[in-house]
Amino acid sequence: MDQASRTPPPTESAKPKPSERRFNLPDFLARFAPLIFLVLLAIIFGLLQPRFWLPLNLWNVMRQVSITGLLAIGMTFVILTAGIDLSVGSLLAFAGLVCADLYKGGEFILQHTGINLGFLEGSVLAAALSAVLIGVLGGLLQGSAVTRMRVPPFVVTLGGLSAFRGAALFFSNGGPISGFDEAFNFWGQGRVINNEVPVPVIIFLGAALVAHIVLRYTRYGRHVYAVGGNEEAARLSGLNTGRIKLSVYVIVGFMAGLGGFVLASRLNSAEAVAGVSYELTVIAAVVIGGTSLFGGEGGVLGTVVGAVLVGVLTNGLVLMNVSSYIQQIIIGVIIVVAVWFDQFIKSRRTA
Amino acid sequence: MIDLDAHPQRIRVGEEPILMMEHIDKSFPGVQALSAVEMNLYRGEVHGLLGENGAGKSTLMKILSGAYRQDSGTITLNGEPVEIQNPLEAQRLGIVTIYQEFTLVPSLTVAENVFMGREPGGRGLLDWSAIQRQTETLMWRLDIDLKPMTLVRNLSVAEQQMVEIARALSIQSQIIIMDEPTSALSEHETQRLLQIIRELTAQGISIIFITHHLEEALEICDRVTVLRDGRNVGTEPINRLSTERLIRMMVGRSASELFQRRSQHRFGDVALSVGNLNHTPDTRDPNAITLQNISFAVRRGEILGLAGLIGAGRTEIARAIFGADEVDSMDLEINGEPVTIRSPRDAIRLGLGLVPEDRKQQALFLALAVRANLSIASLSRLLRFGEFVNRPAENELIEEYRRKLSIRMATPEQRVSNLSGGNQQKVVIARWLALQPQVLIVDEPTRGIDVAAKAEVHQLLDELANQGIAVIMISSELPEILSISDRILTLRQGRITGEFLRAQASEELLMQHMALDEAVSAQVRM
Incomplete structure (x- = not known):
């Protein structure tokens, strides 16, 4: 206090702490908690039921995970900005129906809009693009409501959950659109690489890789974390926070559209009741993967692990002949335990 | 101890103070907030507490209201030594604080706010008529025209303050601490508040009045205590004080610890x-x-x-x-x-x-690394391959400002929340300097x-x-x-x-x- 030093000595707290450079266990656990949890689970299931480890079973798990996984990638962006999207399952169903209809000649599109898109019949590219377009438009609509009208995301997408489901039912008069050809069904049912790896898994992991790169290595990714971490600080740093928040709803909409296309292809049918309650599985995957519901913390790699974890859990319980009622109870408990574990580890680290 | 002739009306000769705070010390990491501070208060007195920002007024009052514990020193209330462990304890002892930011619930009525947590009528049910009646009585005592069933969100700042005062009265307080009560009030509302303070003291309640407005202090207070850098400068009866004297007591910090500027700036255009x-x-x-x-x-x-x-x-x-x-x-x-x-x-x-x-x-993104915090505003100058952050260029920028500002950190990947306050501030300043404003x-x-x-x-x-x-x-x-x-x-x-x-x-x-x-x-x- 009494010295008027012009070049003060470094203060105690400012010195680099050796512990921050060396390996430390809490830090390691905090980063890889979901992965450790997944590995433990896989080992337990493998011991109890050796069939679990068969490649065919593992690829099936991954295929089951791929649709909700796609949605979870988009959801990760939304939750990173401290938002939420409950409408993903409904938007997926609507987008799936539109693309199925377009692929089969656009009968319902003609009926509702008077526009004849029959010339696009049989074009997989047009079908896929139409699904994605519906998803993006849905995301734009909801994102605008969140940013322009300042309605909380929970409420906007709760509305979307109902409205897009209604739109799907209205579009196809409640009925399914089914029966596609080989070219269409390849994207949901096909297998590549030694006829082993399901195509949806490739799409899911490809999307995850792109999303990871965007979040970690681009300016946009930094902006997403910044807006979620401290919106006021982001605004005062010159970020266009409204546009960034709008964009994440567009991204999750894109993923819902893509998921709608892949699901229609895998089931050889698009249905208005597809994807019911997917939002719960998807949010569970993101949260289990360590992304904070308060925004600013987490990432896509964790989400992939979270999505696979939910898939492994379901698959393992099925193999062990656990009743589907009990399965739901167990999954519910595991969600809470996994997030508790993650928070517990993180609090130990910052303490 | 004090010149009793100065307060013929409110402080009676020979009376003991109801509150004595003696030799109060309090330190926070790196700061001695209070050193041997003394203060006492008589029944029915308005006692001004003055000092610059950071002089220790709030810390002293937080100790009295149970938000902090003193490191050493004693508090005597009505002749008995007391340990004020928490705010509830303070309230039980009849010490209530009215803060600058009110603690009212906007969606509830005046009456509900006044009796929050102490609603009359046991067995879990509210006795609405009792709440209303008692609130009306309080308002009458204060001579305030406020309806018990009005929602607090529809009240002006001055009216909200009246509700806070009514609440303080309803819990039989003997000491009310008012922290900058007039800062958001108009001239007229301030006069009204001062009038109410006079009525409260006539009912035997003592007021500790924290203010920055010297005329107000001179108008309403019986005595004034001035703090500076966590120490007593003095306690004086009001008739010995003037604005000049108060200002002289408040200012005058030792400048030895400060940076002494040597350079002469050359000014350019506006x-x-x-x-x-x-x-x-x-x-x-x-x-x-x-x-x-x-x-x-x-x-x-x-x-x-x-x-x-x-x-x-x-x-x-x-x-x-x-x-x-x-x-x-x-x-x-x-x-x-x-x-x-x-x-x-x-x-x-x-x-x-x-x-x-x-x-x-x-300013800070506490969950993020120093890296993201420092470069967030200047990313558009740090791009390659389109939208990708140019890591080498970013590293150079961080290294440049780490050196220029002597930011002490382990690596740019370190969480900014783990830096000291000074280094955090340097990161924020570096964020702007990187833009060359x-x-x-x-x-x-x-x-x-x-x-x-x-x-x-x-x-x-x-x-x-x-x-x-x-x-x-x-x-x-x-x-x-x-x-x-x-x-x-x-x-x-x-x-x-x-x-x-x-x-x-x-x-x-x-x-x-x-x-x-x-x-x-x-x-x-x-």
């Missing part, structure tokens, strides 16, 4: 000029500050200090210029060109930077950072001015303002009250313009 800045906010906002016809300019290479007490409007001016808040009117010129700034984005594009008042709430506004740049880091920040601001940047510095610490600024503007209640060159200014002169009405300050010439 970089930023602000004119006709006016704003009248919503009256229901307790923190709202009216800005009136603010006009000033700052030149390249100049450090302009904005001095004022809490509520003077300094931060509001900075945020208005930077486009962070909307205001009713404002004319801005940058380098002589008229410009419009509607958002921080606009401001940044025009070469402005703002280091905000509250580091953690407004023409005008940098720094709001309380050394708040909550240690003495060594403070000197470094001061030196840095000096260097920035030498490089031709126009700096606007807001600070609550007068020695800081005086040692760094080339020119100083004083503000009071949203108006500029004075302009001084560094050579002319003194703490007394500034305080006089910050704390007194113009009419009074015109008379006071020290």
Whole structure:
């Protein structure tokens, strides 16, 4: 206090702490908690039921995970900005129906809009693009409501959950659109690489890789974390926070559209009741993967692990002949335990 | 101990104080907040507690209201030593604090707020008629015209304060602490509050009155205690005090620990000029500050200090210029060109930077690394392959500012929340310097950072001015303002009250313009 030093000595707290450079266990656990949890689970299931480890079973798990996984990638962006999207399952169903209809000649599109898109019949590219377009438009609509009208995301997408489901039912008069050809069904049912790896898994992991790169290595990714971490600080740093928040709803909409296309292809049918309650599985995957519901913390790699974890859990319980009622109870408990574990580890680290 | 003749009405000869705080010490990591502070209070007395921002007034009152525990020293209440462990305990002892930010629930009625947590009528059911009746009685005692069933959200700030006072009365308080109660009130409302305070003292209640407004203190208080740097300067009966005397007691900190500027800044053209800045906010906002016809300019290479007490409007001016808040009117010129700034984005594009008042709430991304925190505003200059962040260039930038500002960190990957306050502040300053701004506004740049880091920040601001940047510095610490600024503007209640060159200014002169009405300050010439 009494010295008027012009070049003060470094203060105690400012010195680099050796512990921050060396390996430390809490830090390691905090980063890889979901992965450790997944590995433990896989080992337990493998011991109890050796069939679990068969490649065919593992690829099936991954295929089951791929649709909700796609949605979870988009959801990760939304939750990173401290938002939420409950409408993903409904938007997926609507987008799936539109693309199925377009692929089969656009009968319902003609009926509702008077526009004849029959010339696009049989074009997989047009079908896929139409699904994605519906998803993006849905995301734009909801994102605008969140940013322009300042309605909380929970409420906007709760509305979307109902409205897009209604739109799907209205579009196809409640009925399914089914029966596609080989070219269409390849994207949901096909297998590549030694006829082993399901195509949806490739799409899911490809999307995850792109999303990871965007979040970690681009300016946009930094902006997403910044807006979620401290919106006021982001605004005062010159970020266009409204546009960034709008964009994440567009991204999750894109993923819902893509998921709608892949699901229609895998089931050889698009249905208005597809994807019911997917939002719960998807949010569970993101949260289990360590992304904070308060925004600013987490990432896509964790989400992939979270999505696979939910898939492994379901698959393992099925193999062990656990009743589907009990399965739901167990999954519910595991969600809470996994997030508790993650928070517990993180609090130990910052303490 | 005191001159009892001075208070024939309220303090009776031979009476013991109801409250004695003796030899109170309190320290926080790195700061001795209070050293051997003494204060006592008589029944029915209004006791003023004065001092600059950071003098220790709030800490002392938080100890009395149970929010903090003193490290040593004793508190005696009605002749009995007491240990005030928590706020509930304080309330039980009849000590109630009315804070600047009210603790009312806006969606509930006046009556519900008054009896919050102590609702009459047991067995879990509310006795509505009892609540109403008792609230009406309280209002009658205070001579306030407020309906018990009005929702608090529909009340003005002054009315909300009355509800707080009614609540304090309803729990049979003997001591009411009022923290800056008049800062958000109009002249008329202030007079009304002072009237109510007189009525309370007539009923035997003692008031501790924290204020920045010296005339008010002289008008209402029986005695005044002045703190400076966590120590007693003195306690005096009001008839021995004057505004000049109070100002002299409040200011005068030892300047030895401060950075002493040696360089002479060379001023260039006017970089930023602000004119006709006016704003009248919503009256229901307790923190709202009216800005009136603010006009000033700052030149390249100049450090302009904005001095004022809490509520003077300094931060509001900075945020208005930077486009962070909307205001009713404002004319801005940058380098002589008229410009419009509607958002921080606009401001940044025009070469402005703002280091905000509250580091953690407004500047830092606490969950993110130093890297992301430092480069967030300048990413557009650090791109390659389209939208990808150019890591090598970013590393270079971070290394450059780590060296220039001596930011002490383990690696750029370290979480910013693990840095010391001083290093966090340097990261925020570096964020703006990386954009090479023409005008940098720094709001309380050394708040909550240690003495060594403070000197470094001061030196840095000096260097920035030498490089031709126009700096606007807001600070609550007068020695800081005086040692760094080339020119100083004083503000009071949203108006500029004075302009001084560094050579002319003194703490007394500034305080006089910050704390007194113009009419009074015109008379006071020290």
